[in-house]
Amino acid sequence: MNDFLVDKTTKTVSFSREFDAELSLVWDAYTKQELLDQWWAPKPWTSKTKFMDFTVGGRRFYAMVSPEGDEHWSLQTYTSISPKTNFKLLNAFADKDENPELPGSEWDLTFSERNGKTTVRISIYNESLARLEKMLDMGFKEGTAMNLKNLEELLATLSKQQ
Amino acid sequence: MRRDIFQAIADPSRRAIITLIALQAMTPNAIADNFNTTRQAVSKHLRILTECELVRAQQQGREIYYSLEVEKLKEIDLWVNQFRKIWETRFSQLDDVLSTLKK
Numbered sequence: 001m002n003d004f005l006v007d008k009t010t011k012t013v014s015f016s017r018e019f020d021a022e023l024s025l026v027w028d029a030y031t032k033q034e035l036l037d038q039w040w041a042p043k044p045w046t047s048k049t050k051f052m053d054f055t056v057g058g059r060r061f062y063a064m065v066s067p068e069g070d071e072h073w074s075l076q077t078y079t080s081i082s083p084k085t086n087f088k089l090l091n092a093f094a095d096k097d098e099n100p101e102l103p104g105s106e107w108d109l110t111f112s113e114r115n116g117k118t119t120v121r122i123s124i125y126n127e128s129l130a131r132l133e134k135m136l137d138m139g140f141k142e143g144t145a146m147n148l149k150n151l152e153e154l155l156a157t158l159s160k161q162q
Numbered sequence: 163m164r165r166d167i168f169q170a171i172a173d174p175s176r177r178a179i180i181t182l183i184a185l186q187a188m189t190p191n192a193i194a195d196n197f198n199t200t201r202q203a204v205s206k207h208l209r210i211l212t213e214c215e216l217v218r219a220q221q222q223g224r225e226i227y228y229s230l231e232v233e234k235l236k237e238i239d240l241w242v243n244q245f246r247k248i249w250e251t252r253f254s255q256l257d258d259v260l261s262t263l264k265k
Contacts (some may be wrong), residue, residue, distance in 0.1 A: 004246055017253050019256065021263070025260055029259055029260060037253060039259045083186035
Protein backbone atom coordinates (compact mmCIF):
# COMPACT_ATOMS: atom_id res chain seq x y z
CA MET A 1 0.00 0.00 0.00
CA ASN A 2 1.36 3.41 -0.95
CA ASP A 3 1.21 7.03 0.20
CA PHE A 4 -1.01 6.25 3.16
CA LEU A 5 -2.15 9.67 4.25
CA VAL A 6 -4.22 10.93 7.14
CA ASP A 7 -5.28 14.51 6.65
CA LYS A 8 -6.98 16.29 9.51
CA THR A 9 -7.90 19.42 7.58
CA THR A 10 -9.96 17.45 5.09
CA LYS A 11 -10.84 14.64 7.56
CA THR A 12 -9.73 12.20 4.92
CA VAL A 13 -7.68 9.05 4.83
CA SER A 14 -6.30 8.10 1.45
CA PHE A 15 -4.09 5.41 0.03
CA SER A 16 -3.44 3.61 -3.22
CA ARG A 17 -2.52 0.11 -4.29
CA GLU A 18 -1.30 -1.44 -7.52
CA PHE A 19 -2.63 -4.81 -8.66
CA ASP A 20 -1.03 -7.15 -11.14
CA ALA A 21 -4.15 -7.46 -13.30
CA GLU A 22 -5.83 -5.52 -16.07
CA LEU A 23 -8.30 -2.81 -15.24
CA SER A 24 -11.50 -4.56 -16.23
CA LEU A 25 -10.70 -7.44 -13.90
CA VAL A 26 -9.96 -5.18 -10.95
CA TRP A 27 -13.07 -3.12 -11.66
CA ASP A 28 -15.16 -6.31 -11.60
CA ALA A 29 -13.60 -7.39 -8.31
CA TYR A 30 -14.80 -4.13 -6.74
CA THR A 31 -18.19 -3.95 -8.35
CA LYS A 32 -19.53 -7.50 -8.57
CA GLN A 33 -21.10 -9.03 -5.52
CA GLU A 34 -19.80 -12.59 -5.93
CA LEU A 35 -16.22 -11.34 -6.34
CA LEU A 36 -16.40 -8.70 -3.62
CA ASP A 37 -17.47 -11.22 -1.01
CA GLN A 38 -14.34 -13.25 -1.75
CA TRP A 39 -11.93 -10.58 -0.53
CA TRP A 40 -13.75 -7.76 1.23
CA ALA A 41 -13.55 -9.07 4.79
CA PRO A 42 -10.10 -9.50 6.34
CA LYS A 43 -9.85 -13.18 7.34
CA PRO A 44 -11.01 -14.78 9.61
CA TRP A 45 -14.00 -12.50 9.05
CA THR A 46 -16.23 -13.12 6.06
CA SER A 47 -18.27 -10.75 3.92
CA LYS A 48 -21.89 -11.61 3.23
CA THR A 49 -23.73 -9.39 0.72
CA LYS A 50 -27.48 -9.61 1.02
CA PHE A 51 -28.12 -7.51 -2.09
CA MET A 52 -26.12 -5.29 -4.38
CA ASP A 53 -27.33 -3.01 -7.13
CA PHE A 54 -24.33 -1.33 -8.72
CA THR A 55 -26.10 1.64 -10.31
CA VAL A 56 -26.20 5.31 -9.32
CA GLY A 57 -28.61 5.45 -6.38
CA GLY A 58 -28.35 1.69 -5.98
CA ARG A 59 -27.23 0.06 -2.75
CA ARG A 60 -25.15 -2.75 -1.35
CA PHE A 61 -26.31 -4.20 1.95
CA TYR A 62 -23.74 -6.48 3.47
CA ALA A 63 -22.49 -7.92 6.73
CA MET A 64 -19.03 -8.52 8.08
CA VAL A 65 -19.38 -11.82 9.87
CA SER A 66 -17.03 -12.61 12.73
CA PRO A 67 -15.63 -16.10 13.28
CA GLU A 68 -18.19 -16.44 16.10
CA GLY A 69 -20.98 -15.59 13.68
CA ASP A 70 -21.65 -12.00 14.81
CA GLU A 71 -23.00 -9.93 11.94
CA HIS A 72 -22.05 -6.26 11.55
CA TRP A 73 -24.20 -4.77 8.82
CA SER A 74 -23.32 -1.85 6.57
CA LEU A 75 -25.22 -0.07 3.87
CA GLN A 76 -23.43 1.44 0.90
CA THR A 77 -25.18 3.77 -1.53
CA TYR A 78 -23.54 4.45 -4.89
CA THR A 79 -23.60 8.17 -5.60
CA SER A 80 -21.62 8.30 -8.83
CA ILE A 81 -20.28 5.77 -11.35
CA SER A 82 -17.91 6.38 -14.28
CA PRO A 83 -17.38 2.86 -15.64
CA LYS A 84 -13.84 1.55 -15.18
CA THR A 85 -12.62 4.94 -13.99
CA ASN A 86 -14.23 5.97 -10.73
CA PHE A 87 -17.10 5.35 -8.39
CA LYS A 88 -18.22 7.03 -5.18
CA LEU A 89 -20.34 5.75 -2.36
CA LEU A 90 -21.71 6.60 1.06
CA ASN A 91 -20.90 3.95 3.63
CA ALA A 92 -22.84 3.70 6.87
CA PHE A 93 -23.26 1.17 9.63
CA ALA A 94 -26.73 -0.27 9.71
CA ASP A 95 -28.89 -2.63 11.72
CA LYS A 96 -30.08 -5.93 10.27
CA ASP A 97 -33.18 -4.18 8.93
CA GLU A 98 -31.25 -1.82 6.66
CA ASN A 99 -31.60 1.24 8.90
CA PRO A 100 -28.37 3.24 8.46
CA GLU A 101 -26.59 5.06 11.28
CA LEU A 102 -25.77 8.48 9.93
CA PRO A 103 -23.46 10.19 9.27
CA GLY A 104 -21.38 7.59 7.53
CA SER A 105 -18.24 8.05 5.49
CA GLU A 106 -17.82 9.09 1.87
CA TRP A 107 -15.64 6.92 -0.33
CA ASP A 108 -14.04 7.83 -3.60
CA LEU A 109 -12.33 5.10 -5.66
CA THR A 110 -10.32 5.84 -8.80
CA PHE A 111 -8.98 3.19 -11.17
CA SER A 112 -6.19 3.52 -13.73
CA GLU A 113 -4.18 1.06 -15.81
CA ARG A 114 -0.56 1.13 -16.97
CA ASN A 115 1.38 -1.69 -18.64
CA GLY A 116 -1.23 -4.25 -17.66
CA LYS A 117 -1.16 -3.25 -13.99
CA THR A 118 -4.02 -1.44 -12.30
CA THR A 119 -3.79 1.21 -9.60
CA VAL A 120 -6.70 1.88 -7.30
CA ARG A 121 -6.70 5.09 -5.28
CA ILE A 122 -9.12 5.23 -2.38
CA SER A 123 -10.00 8.19 -0.24
CA ILE A 124 -12.36 7.99 2.69
CA TYR A 125 -13.87 11.05 4.31
CA ASN A 126 -15.23 10.78 7.84
CA GLU A 127 -17.19 13.36 9.69
CA SER A 128 -16.82 12.09 13.20
CA LEU A 129 -14.23 10.63 15.46
CA ALA A 130 -16.86 8.73 17.42
CA ARG A 131 -17.75 6.77 14.34
CA LEU A 132 -14.14 5.95 13.85
CA GLU A 133 -13.81 4.61 17.33
CA LYS A 134 -16.80 2.42 16.75
CA MET A 135 -15.04 1.06 13.71
CA LEU A 136 -12.09 0.25 15.91
CA ASP A 137 -14.31 -1.55 18.42
CA MET A 138 -15.42 -3.78 15.60
CA GLY A 139 -11.90 -4.30 14.49
CA PHE A 140 -12.27 -2.13 11.40
CA LYS A 141 -11.34 1.45 10.92
CA GLU A 142 -12.17 3.78 8.14
CA GLY A 143 -10.34 6.99 8.41
CA THR A 144 -9.76 9.56 11.05
CA ALA A 145 -10.42 13.15 11.89
CA MET A 146 -7.03 13.96 13.27
CA ASN A 147 -3.76 15.07 11.93
CA LEU A 148 -1.48 12.24 12.82
CA LYS A 149 1.20 13.29 10.44
CA ASN A 150 2.53 15.93 12.82
CA LEU A 151 2.40 13.51 15.69
CA GLU A 152 4.10 10.83 13.67
CA GLU A 153 6.88 13.23 12.83
CA LEU A 154 7.08 14.14 16.46
CA LEU A 155 7.29 10.49 17.42
CA ALA A 156 10.04 9.91 14.92
CA THR A 157 11.99 12.82 16.36
CA LEU A 158 11.42 11.64 19.89
CA SER A 159 12.36 8.05 19.22
CA LYS A 160 15.64 9.27 17.70
CA GLN A 161 16.34 11.13 20.91
CA GLN A 162 15.90 8.04 23.06
CA MET B 163 -15.25 9.80 33.14
CA ARG B 164 -12.79 7.57 31.35
CA ARG B 165 -10.70 9.41 28.82
CA ASP B 166 -8.41 8.15 26.12
CA ILE B 167 -5.62 9.44 24.00
CA PHE B 168 -7.86 10.30 21.06
CA GLN B 169 -9.75 12.77 23.15
CA ALA B 170 -6.43 14.24 24.14
CA ILE B 171 -5.48 15.04 20.58
CA ALA B 172 -8.93 15.90 19.29
CA ASP B 173 -8.41 19.55 20.22
CA PRO B 174 -5.93 21.81 18.35
CA SER B 175 -4.83 23.63 21.52
CA ARG B 176 -4.06 20.34 23.19
CA ARG B 177 -2.08 19.21 20.18
CA ALA B 178 -0.11 22.44 20.42
CA ILE B 179 0.56 21.82 24.12
CA ILE B 180 1.79 18.32 23.31
CA THR B 181 4.20 19.71 20.74
CA LEU B 182 5.49 22.27 23.24
CA ILE B 183 6.19 19.89 26.07
CA ALA B 184 7.54 17.18 23.80
CA LEU B 185 10.76 19.15 23.76
CA GLN B 186 11.00 19.93 27.46
CA ALA B 187 8.99 19.81 30.68
CA MET B 188 7.24 23.15 31.31
CA THR B 189 5.33 24.93 34.05
CA PRO B 190 1.67 25.81 33.38
CA ASN B 191 2.59 29.50 33.24
CA ALA B 192 5.30 28.91 30.66
CA ILE B 193 2.85 26.86 28.60
CA ALA B 194 0.14 29.52 28.87
CA ASP B 195 2.59 32.18 27.64
CA ASN B 196 2.46 30.48 24.26
CA PHE B 197 -1.30 30.88 23.90
CA ASN B 198 -3.75 33.72 23.55
CA THR B 199 -6.29 31.96 25.72
CA THR B 200 -6.85 32.34 29.44
CA ARG B 201 -4.74 30.43 31.96
CA GLN B 202 -7.92 28.67 33.06
CA ALA B 203 -8.38 27.32 29.55
CA VAL B 204 -4.80 26.08 29.46
CA SER B 205 -5.23 24.50 32.90
CA LYS B 206 -8.32 22.69 31.70
CA HIS B 207 -6.46 21.31 28.69
CA LEU B 208 -3.62 20.20 30.96
CA ARG B 209 -6.08 18.48 33.25
CA ILE B 210 -7.59 16.56 30.34
CA LEU B 211 -4.14 15.63 29.06
CA THR B 212 -3.21 14.40 32.55
CA GLU B 213 -6.43 12.39 32.79
CA CYS B 214 -5.60 10.84 29.44
CA GLU B 215 -2.25 9.89 30.98
CA LEU B 216 -0.51 11.57 28.10
CA VAL B 217 1.03 14.21 30.34
CA ARG B 218 2.65 13.80 33.73
CA ALA B 219 2.78 16.51 36.38
CA GLN B 220 5.82 16.63 38.66
CA GLN B 221 6.37 18.86 41.62
CA GLN B 222 9.80 20.50 41.67
CA GLY B 223 10.17 22.84 44.61
CA ARG B 224 7.32 25.32 44.37
CA GLU B 225 6.63 24.70 40.71
CA ILE B 226 4.75 21.98 38.85
CA TYR B 227 6.33 20.78 35.62
CA TYR B 228 4.34 19.05 32.91
CA SER B 229 6.07 16.53 30.68
CA LEU B 230 5.00 14.19 27.90
CA GLU B 231 4.52 10.45 28.25
CA VAL B 232 6.06 9.45 24.94
CA GLU B 233 5.07 5.80 25.16
CA LYS B 234 1.43 6.77 25.38
CA LEU B 235 1.69 8.68 22.14
CA LYS B 236 2.70 5.50 20.35
CA GLU B 237 -0.82 4.17 20.88
CA ILE B 238 -1.96 6.52 18.14
CA ASP B 239 0.53 5.10 15.74
CA LEU B 240 -0.57 1.57 16.59
CA TRP B 241 -4.15 2.56 16.03
CA VAL B 242 -3.50 3.98 12.57
CA ASN B 243 -1.52 0.88 11.76
CA GLN B 244 -4.52 -1.31 12.50
CA PHE B 245 -6.45 0.54 9.83
CA ARG B 246 -3.58 0.04 7.43
CA LYS B 247 -3.37 -3.64 8.29
CA ILE B 248 -7.03 -4.24 7.52
CA TRP B 249 -6.67 -2.77 4.06
CA GLU B 250 -3.43 -4.59 3.45
CA THR B 251 -5.14 -7.87 4.35
CA ARG B 252 -8.04 -6.97 2.10
CA PHE B 253 -5.75 -6.11 -0.78
CA SER B 254 -3.66 -9.25 -0.52
CA GLN B 255 -6.89 -11.27 -0.54
CA LEU B 256 -7.87 -9.37 -3.67
CA ASP B 257 -4.51 -10.30 -5.22
CA ASP B 258 -5.45 -13.94 -4.70
CA VAL B 259 -8.90 -13.45 -6.22
CA LEU B 260 -7.41 -11.66 -9.23
CA SER B 261 -4.81 -14.35 -9.86
CA THR B 262 -7.56 -16.99 -9.75
CA LEU B 263 -9.62 -14.96 -12.23
CA LYS B 264 -6.69 -14.66 -14.64
CA LYS B 265 -6.36 -18.44 -14.96
